[in-house]
Amino acid sequence: xxxxxxxxxxxxxxxxxxxxxxxxxxxxxxxxxxxxxxxxxxxxxxxxxxxxxxxxxxxxxxxxxxxxxxxxxxxxxxxxxxxxxxxxxxxxxxxxxxxxxxxxxxxxxxxxxxxxxxxxxxxxxxxxxxxxxxxxxxxxxxxxxxxxxxxxxxxxxxxxxxxxxxxxxxxxxxxxxxxxxxxxxxxxxxxxxxxxxxxxxxxxxxxxxxxxxxxxxxxxxxxxxxxxxxxxxxxxxxxxxxxxxxxxxxxxxxxxxxxxxxxxxxxxxxxxxxxxxxxxxxxxxxxxxxxxxxxxxxxxxxxxxxxxxxxxx
Amino acid sequence: xxxxxxxxxxxxxxxxxxxxxxxxxxxxxxxxxxxxxxxxxxxxxxxxxxxxxxxxxxxxxxxxxxxxxxxxxxxxxxxxxxxxxxxxxxxxxxxxxxxxxxxxxxxxxxxxxxxxxxxxxxxxxxxxxxxxxxxxxxxxxxxxxxxxxxxxxxxxxxxxxxxxxxxxxxxxxxxxxxxxxxxxxxxxxxxxxxxxxxxxxxxxxxxxxxxxxxxxxxxxxxxxxxxxxxxxxxxxxxxxxxxxxxxxxxxxxxxxxxxxxxxxxxxxxxxxxxxxxxxxxxxxxxxxxxxxxxxxxxxxxxxxxxxxxxxxxxxxxxxxxxxxxxxxxxxxxxxxxxxxxxxxxxxxxxxxxxxxxxxxxxxxxxxxxxxxxxxxxxxxxxxxxxxxxxxxxxxxxxxxxxxxxxxxxxxxxxxxxxxxxxxxxxxxxxxxxxxxxxxxxxxxxxxxxxxxxxxxxxxxxxxxxxxxxxxxxxxxxxxxxxxxxxxxxxxxxxxxxxxxxxxxxxxxxxxxxx
Numbered sequence: 001x002x003x004x005x006x007x008x009x010x011x012x013x014x015x016x017x018x019x020x021x022x023x024x025x026x027x028x029x030x031x032x033x034x035x036x037x038x039x040x041x042x043x044x045x046x047x048x049x050x051x052x053x054x055x056x057x058x059x060x061x062x063x064x065x066x067x068x069x070x071x072x073x074x075x076x077x078x079x080x081x082x083x084x085x086x087x088x089x090x091x092x093x094x095x096x097x098x099x100x101x102x103x104x105x106x107x108x109x110x111x112x113x114x115x116x117x118x119x120x121x122x123x124x125x126x127x128x129x130x131x132x133x134x135x136x137x138x139x140x141x142x143x144x145x146x147x148x149x150x151x152x153x154x155x156x157x158x159x160x161x162x163x164x165x166x167x168x169x170x171x172x173x174x175x176x177x178x179x180x181x182x183x184x185x186x187x188x189x190x191x192x193x194x195x196x197x198x199x200x201x202x203x204x205x206x207x208x209x210x211x212x213x214x215x216x217x218x219x220x221x222x223x224x225x226x227x228x229x230x231x232x233x234x235x236x237x238x239x240x241x242x243x244x245x246x247x248x249x250x251x252x253x254x255x256x257x258x259x260x261x262x263x264x265x266x267x268x269x270x271x272x273x274x275x276x277x278x279x280x281x282x283x284x285x286x287x288x289x290x291x292x293x294x295x296x297x298x299x300x301x302x303x304x305x306x307x308x309x310x311x312x313x
Numbered sequence: 314x315x316x317x318x319x320x321x322x323x324x325x326x327x328x329x330x331x332x333x334x335x336x337x338x339x340x341x342x343x344x345x346x347x348x349x350x351x352x353x354x355x356x357x358x359x360x361x362x363x364x365x366x367x368x369x370x371x372x373x374x375x376x377x378x379x380x381x382x383x384x385x386x387x388x389x390x391x392x393x394x395x396x397x398x399x400x401x402x403x404x405x406x407x408x409x410x411x412x413x414x415x416x417x418x419x420x421x422x423x424x425x426x427x428x429x430x431x432x433x434x435x436x437x438x439x440x441x442x443x444x445x446x447x448x449x450x451x452x453x454x455x456x457x458x459x460x461x462x463x464x465x466x467x468x469x470x471x472x473x474x475x476x477x478x479x480x481x482x483x484x485x486x487x488x489x490x491x492x493x494x495x496x497x498x499x500x501x502x503x504x505x506x507x508x509x510x511x512x513x514x515x516x517x518x519x520x521x522x523x524x525x526x527x528x529x530x531x532x533x534x535x536x537x538x539x540x541x542x543x544x545x546x547x548x549x550x551x552x553x554x555x556x557x558x559x560x561x562x563x564x565x566x567x568x569x570x571x572x573x574x575x576x577x578x579x580x581x582x583x584x585x586x587x588x589x590x591x592x593x594x595x596x597x598x599x600x601x602x603x604x605x606x607x608x609x610x611x612x613x614x615x616x617x618x619x620x621x622x623x624x625x626x627x628x629x630x631x632x633x634x635x636x637x638x639x640x641x642x643x644x645x646x647x648x649x650x651x652x653x654x655x656x657x658x659x660x661x662x663x664x665x666x667x668x669x670x671x672x673x674x675x676x677x678x679x680x681x682x683x684x685x686x687x688x689x690x691x692x693x694x695x696x697x698x699x700x701x702x703x704x705x706x707x708x709x710x711x712x713x714x715x716x717x718x719x720x721x722x723x724x725x726x727x728x729x730x731x732x733x734x735x736x737x738x739x740x741x742x743x744x745x746x747x748x749x750x751x752x753x754x755x756x757x758x759x760x761x762x763x764x765x766x767x768x769x770x771x772x773x774x775x776x777x778x779x780x781x782x783x784x785x786x787x788x789x790x791x792x793x794x795x796x797x798x799x800x801x802x803x804x805x806x807x808x809x810x811x812x813x814x815x816x817x818x819x820x821x822x823x824x825x826x827x
Contacts, residue, residue, distance in 0.1 A: 141814045175819050179809055180806070180808070182806075182807070
């Protein structure tokens with residue numbers, strides 16, 4: 001089962017040269033039909049990866065863009081950058097709707113919540129700031145200052161906020177229970193994500209490991225090794241079907257493991273050169289993966305039937 | 314009827330009004346009482362309504378029309394220059410009372426200003442002379458006054474001259490007549506004050522360029538506002554302003570250079586002139602200065618001399634040094650002080666004796682059992698040396714030393730046990746305060762320095778190690794994580810309150826409260 005998935009994924013359907021300098025992050029939108037890339041040229045670009053089209057460019061950041069997230073209705077997107085700003089854009093017009101200032105330094109990650117009424121951003125100033133998009137408040141409605149080092153990654157679910165920090169801890173803020181659960185990993189955490197069922201947390205650490213932590217008890221369920229991270233921040237995700245784990249590596253590939261056994265199933269060779277693959281994104285609705293490295297992004301997986309007809313490869 | 318012959322009639326008689334006419338005529342309202350001129354046109358009581366009514370009804374010169382003047386000039390008969398006067402353009406209306414050139418009797422320019430005799434009102438009095446002299450005049454005449462003289466005590470010639478000078482009458486210098494030593498004269502008559510009214514509209518004090526001024530004479534002294542009173546030049550300046558130069562004042566040529574001379578040369582020239590002047594004076598024997606010296610213009614202020622104070626006759630000076638409590642007392646002095654029983658040094662019994670109290674035979678109050686404190690006074694405390702605040706009371710001193718020892722042991726409250734029972738409560742507390750203050754102030758040098766330093770040994774034992782305890786839970790979890798012992802050791806659950814708005818946005822009920 002897992003092997004089939006990996007085989008399906010291993011074919012690179014598209015390669016898009018973003019011409020944005022270095023692509024920091026690539027994200028699928030809420031329904032997986034478009035993708036967003038953040039570049040070191042301070043612009044956000046909206047692509048249709050299946051059709052290889054650049055749809056829109058969003059300039060406005062003062063320094064390189066670090067992360068981007070699309071809203072649930074794909075009408076808005078939020079981006080954050082090294083200029084300490086969090087900007088909400090209107091997708092269609094390309095105008096910036098809101099600019100949130102508050103972080104003291106580089107904002108590394110940003111997410112919308114379930115209904116895109118709230119923006120949660122994490123920064124290298126050790127804080128997670130929560131901004132409200134519905135009201136006129138330009139200040140953060142809440143600041144989470146529990147981390148002792150930079151926030152590298154945020155994940156938001158229905159009623160939980162998960163943050164990973166360089167101080168080696170994963171913090172889960174449960175809104176319904178009113179609890180903060182801190183799991184010490186001992187190693188700087190570069191990326192955190194929930195598994196599809198929400199029972200486990202995947203965390204990629206700086207010691208070249210990906211750990212699977214149980215959310216209920218905090219126990220380590222599995223550990224995945226083999227790739228290299230060096231000093232880079234790499235991202236990890238659960239593959240489609242929830243049976244595989246993907247993680248970027250500094251050797252130019254994306255490694256795939258089987259979740260249960262921990263065996264390496266395969267690699268997506270983004271580039272033959274040992275360049276880091278800092279970002280990857282799983283298509284929420286299709287069997288596709290986007291990986292970004294250097295200046296281009298690659299789409300892996302299966303194409304939908306309509307796209308096969310239209311594209312001219 | 315017959316009386317009418319005594320009357321003289323003047324003016325035209327009004328027409329007699331009949332009764333019917335009276336009743337018929339309604340009173341004319343104010344708005345309809347308009348003034349009209351000769352031609353029946355409305356007049357505004359002499360106000361110029363605009364537009365000259367030149368000529369004949371604003372048209373031409375006469376009913377027949379206006380004929381232009383002819384110009385005829387031949388070689389034989391040259392045409393004279395036509396002088397046009399304003400009267401040529403005026404008509405009868407203009408020359409009426411309310412016109413622009415009324416024909417009235419007026420004084421000509423040269424006679425306008427002039428008053429009779431130049432004295433104004435008084436000149437009229439000069440014309441009207443009384444028939445008889447008044448009584449006062451008659452009396453004065455009897456006493457020797459003649460018209461033209463003044464009234465008052467007689468004056469010598471010198472006095473008279475001085476008075477004349479003061480009055481400001483510029484007279485030529487008269488040679489003093491020495492032969493008139495004892496001759497007295499009648500004083501001068503006072504002249505009436507004449508005030509010339511201001512007939513122009515210039516500013517006050519302005520004389521304009523009409524006054525003759527010359528550049529080659531020094532200007533008249535300008536009235537300074539500082540002198541006071543209402544004078545010229547805008548009556549002085551405000552408190553915050555500086556006085557400007559008088560721009561209407563005459564300029565003085567002495568302010569300007571006439572020769573191209575450097576400052577050095579000019580200075581030299583001036584000095585030479587001064588020297589020459591001085592030499593001349595000296596030769597004449599007028600100045601009493603030494604050679605190469607010049608008389609000072611201002612007198613030197615002599616230093617004021619204050620005489621020493623007057624000492625009373627029977628004053629015997631006694632010099633005594635004020636003694637402080639802390640200086641070492643001479644033994645004799647100390648003894649004397651000890652002997653001398655001031656009222657503060659008395660005990661209760663002695664005081665009672667002095668006052669004349671009857672001895673009480675009642676038992677003394679129950680005293681608390683005094684625990685004997687057996688301890689050694691630290692030798693360091695004994696070495697108070699210079700800082701001996703209680704040198705005249707050895708018992709107190711001893712108690713003070715014991716207090717210091719107690720203080721070191723942090724048992725200062727035990728001083729009560731040391732104090733003798735004769736002291737009252739108040740005295741005991743007072744002593745305690747005194748000891749406290751003395752301890753603050755009078756510390757031997759060693760003590761002062763030792764206060765600033767703490768020995769290392771005290772630090773180690775005294776403080777607990779909170780940092781260690783702080784670090785331990787953190788380290789523990791990290792250690793556990795390193796050992797892959799995930800679970801309880803690595804997990805930490807803490808309460809966290811999301812803000813209300815956040816809960817609202819997440820559509821989650823607020824935890825820990827609702």
